[in-house]
Amino acid sequence: MSEREREARRARLAALREAGVDPYPARVAARETVAGVSEHFADHDEQALEADPVTVSLAGRLMALRPMGKLVFGTLLENGARIQISARKSEIPAELFAAVKTLDVGDFLHVEGPLWRTRKGELTVDLRGFQLLAKSLAPLPEKWHGLKDVEVRFRKRHLDILVNEDARRIMLQRSAVVRAMREVLDGRGFLEVETPVLQPIYGGAAARPFTTEHNAYDQRLFLRISDELYLKRLVVAGLDRVYEIGRVFRNEGISRKHNPEFTMMECYQAYADYRDMMELTQSLVQTICDRVFGTRQLPYRGQVIDFDGEWPRLSMRDAVAERIGVDVLDCPDLPSLQQALRDAGRELGEAPTWGRLVDDLFSEHVEPQLIQPTFVTDYPLELSPLAKRSPDDPRLVERFEAFVGGLEIANAFSELNDPVDQRGRLEAAHRDRDAGDDEAHPMDEDYLEALEIGLPPTGGLGIGVDRLVMVLVDAPNLREVISFPYMRPDD
RNA sequence: GGGCGCGUAGCUCAGCUGGCAGAGCAAGGGACUCUUAAUCCCUAGGUCCGGGGUUCGAACCCCCGCGCGCUCACCA
Known part of the structure; x- marks a missing residue:
């Protein structure tokens, strides 16, 4: 049950409060946007970032965590833009590194640290400090398949979007x-x-x-x-x-x-x-x-x-005549139109009036074709x-x-x-x-x-x-x- | 409202002809300094949509109900 996971998250939340951390602070430190940073440093390669280090300040939702022992990677999502973050045990105090390890996917964070590029060339913020902005207590949809079930997608649109x-x-x-x-x-x-x-x-x-x-x-x-x-x-x-x-x-x-x-x-x-x-x-x-x-x-x-x-532009008369072969204006009332349709070998609906019958013919035979x-x-x-x-x-x-x-x-x-x-x-x-x-x-x-x-x-x-x-x-x-x-x- | 299809772990799904309820991901514990679906070891996790029936035995067959999808009707 997801209750297990919710309990685990609640336990971490309680531990944070115990340690004097406010898991839902009222204010967010000054920050840049993920999209802005990604765009601005798109052309800065590894050497450029090393020669002229840039520290950024970002907020967002943690969408993935990839811990690898003394190195942790994560993905931060803010307003549709993603950026990778990293935490290296060798670069930060032990307590800070331990705190990173208590994060859950779905948590909102403010992070700051210098930009670097991984060997694969991905722009990454190397975390030097962070603040929890909002603890997430319920798990996000599964990362591979995502949220596909149509019913759940529309019932839980916050997850879908x-x-x-x-x-x-x-x-x-x-x-x-x-x-x-x-x-x-x-x-x-x-x-x-x-x-x-x-x-x-x-x-x-x-x-x-x-x-x-x-x-x-x-x-x-x-x-x-x-x-x-x-x-x-x-x-x-x-x-x-x-x-x-x-x-x-x-x-x-x-x-x-x-x-x-x-x-x-x-x-x-x-x-x-x-x-x-x-x-x-x-x-x-x-x-x-x-x-x-x-x-x-x-x-x-x-x-x-x-x-x-x-x-x-197509008159309804011509549209119907083209598909059915009956000129509705030549048949001025319901009985004559019904007769013409019978003569043309067409099925008759139960239209109560001439106008409704014309409309029925149009809806059934013409409308679906109007791409x-x-x-x-x-x-x-x-x-x-x-x-x-x-x-x-x-x-x-x-x-x-x-x-x-x-x-x-x-x-x-x-x-x-x-x-x-x-x-x-x-x-x-x-x-x-x-x-x-x-x-x-x-x-x-x-x-x-x-x-x-x-x-x-x-x-x-x-x-x-x-x-x-x-x-x-x-x-x-x-x-x-x-x-x-x-x-x-x-x- | 009618027809067809679907409903199994938090998610995505498998489950043969009716014979011990399964995998991956997610979660918990552990290892790991270049991952990005990270990887590896271990653990826990089930009202098989609900109710009834058939059967020695039902996730599986039958009936009823609920929900969803497609479709037809309705909706100019």
Whole structure:
């Protein structure tokens, strides 16, 4: 049992206290960084270090110990950078050497001493003094195989990110992606805002919400499923360009592509439309590629995704026609479309409406094929109760979704700003709701009133940050890019 | 929710046709002044996921449950 090891470490901790050592001191002596020292002395060979000795002062976690009698080697890890340390019995007092031998892998140390290079050429700090910064009482994962068990990796993410380079890399890259996203939006004059997570009426997407309640007011509240309606209220308020990067919550199934809470970037731009949002989407992703990865060609699951250039645009009608051989606009209602599909020898799902059937066809036959970045445009009206009707075809709306690697990463439209049309569309959704569609959009009188005050023509865009990162860093699973993904409670 | 697979020492895993529960690493003791997966000797370490059944005998076969993974469905 690891209890044995924990007991051994506790015993050493007790011995330290006995000897008057504070195993958890409050302050760390002045120090340099491991990365800085490694970089600065990268070109200094053995002779140079001998001729002109340099003493360094470093802190970090002891990740390995290789005792060899009167010589001990160890590895210090600080902020992702490693450096070797050594302790030589001939160079330091006996008590100090003995103290080194009581260290455990996992302990935090401050060390100081001169730099030297081993025969193999490794830059090494020859310890002349050290201070324990924090005693580690529980063992780290095993050094050969590391931490591979997927369940343990996600349940004990502190260990995963500590010992698995890839997990750490993804954390850093995700942060860089979000930073680049903010820079682009800030550079275009967008104002970063925050809107309510707890909402009396949820909306802005088709999804089931989590519910909670406010004790003092005895009120039922929902965790937001999107930021949309509040952000558009802010555009009504005269904040012409706003964005929010925040967590949304959807009470639905969990999969490789779905976590119950995920990070969404939503932005709204007055006097713009969905075409402007297409340009913004492309520019955002390309700038992220440039700044974070230094290239617009990135590997994903054995293929190379090319984010450069103008992304192809494909209407949903053409996309479906290409794969299924049925022109959905030639079949204006559910029965005629079902008949056309039967004639084409296609399996029929149980779609309740024309729009849902079109969407089902698209999701099943087209979406998985969209590996290279692609804009899919012109969605059925009934799937998009918040999007502006297409001036060319009243059954369609000005909307697109961006797909990469078979994943939907962005959704955007020209926002519906006609309060009368909006009311009618929400009422229609409300009827679906009464008919049993529990994901249908609920009625929101307060939002409708805001629209009556007046929303300018506005383009809106939502990007699923986790999914975008998943594609960019070539992660097989959404959980890889979430610091603490949802896991069932274990016992 | 359905199908398939997995669950053995702290970690990574082996365990044959049902016959004494194993290795490496980690841990404890010892040797060792150029290691970096250090090496060598010794020691300790088990609810074989849980429960039930079949059997003289179950880690192994059967049933139920739990957890995880993949996948399908759901989730635009």
